[in-house]
Amino acid sequence: MTERFWETKSLSEMTQAEWESLCDGCAKCCLHKFIEDDDAEEAMSTDTMHAEEQVHYTNIVCSLLNTKSCECSQYERRTELVPDCVKLTKDNLKDIFFMPPSCAYRRLHEGRGLPSWHPLLNKGKKHVMHQKGMSVRNKTVFECDVDLNEFEDYIAIWPLEDID
Numbered sequence: 637m638t639e640r641f642w643e644t645k646s647l648s649e650m651t652q653a654e655w656e657s658l659c660d661g662c663a664k665c666c667l668h669k670f671i672e673d674d675d676a677e678e679a680m681s682t683d684t685m686h687a688e689e690q691v692h693y694t695n696i697v698c699s700l701l702n703t704k705s706c707e708c709s710q711y712e713r714r715t716e717l718v719p720d721c722v723k724l725t726k727d728n729l730k731d732i733f734f735m736p737p738s739c740a741y742r743r744l745h746e747g748r749g750l751p752s753w754h755p756l757l758n759k760g761k762k763h764v765m766h767q768k769g770m771s772v773r774n775k776t777v778f779e780c781d782v783d784l785n786e787f788e789d790y791i792a793i794w795p796l797e798d799i800d
Contacts, residue, residue: 641654642654642658642740642744642749642750642756643749647726647729647741647744647745648726650726655726657756658740658741658744658756659740659741660738660739660740660753660754660755660762660765660770660771661705661706661707661755661762661765661771662706662736662738662739662765662770662771662772663697663701663703663706663707663708663771663772664693664735664736664738664739664771664772664795665722665724665735665736665739666697666698666700666701666708666772667693667694667695667696667697667772667776667792667795668693668694668696668697668698668779668784668787668790669691669692669693669694669734670691670692670694670787671689671690671691671692672689672690672692691733691734692791693736693791693792693793693795693796694787694790694791694792695772695775695776695777695790695792695794696776696777696778696779696782696784696787696790697772697776697777697778697779698718698721698778698779699778699779699780700714700717700718701772701776701778703772703773703774703776703778704773706762706766706771706772706773722734724741729741729745732745736795736796736798737796737797737798738751738770738797738798738799740754743798751770751798751799751800752764752800753765753767753768753770753799753800768799769794769797770797770799772795775792775794777790
């Protein structure tokens with residue numbers, strides 16, 4: 637990979653290795669989210685966001701997540717084991733509304749660049765990200781430990797934080 641490739645290539649021009657390296661490893665994408673529309677009379681598709689809808693993040697995480705390393709314990713098989721797990725690709729990048737504002741893919745897609753705490757700007761290390769509170773470390777509960785029917789009790793605003 638070339639140094640600072642994200643500044644010279646568009647997301648669509650990146651190699652698979654470059655694409656994968658953009659993930660900061662915060663694990664916010666592993667948080668359970670729901671889309672709320674108070675006026676909806678029936679369930680609607682979550683493939684797109686409608687103007688009257690709002691994404692809410694919870695502090696509930698997938699049971700496959702290692703919450704210390706903020707890595708999926710079954711990364712290669714995650715979409716097979718968890719059918720609702722969304723694999724972000726160049727093809728579905730246009731539907732990025734469900735990713736947190738601090739997500740590197742979302743930031744680059746929106747023209748905002750990488751934040752100073754991103755591992756690519758810190759010798760590949762996650763410690764600055766964790767120190768800045770930008771990961772899920774020490775903030776979550778596992779889906780198997782809560783009643784998912786009570787998900788509203790677990791709404792969190794910290795996943796919306798996006799510094800620099």
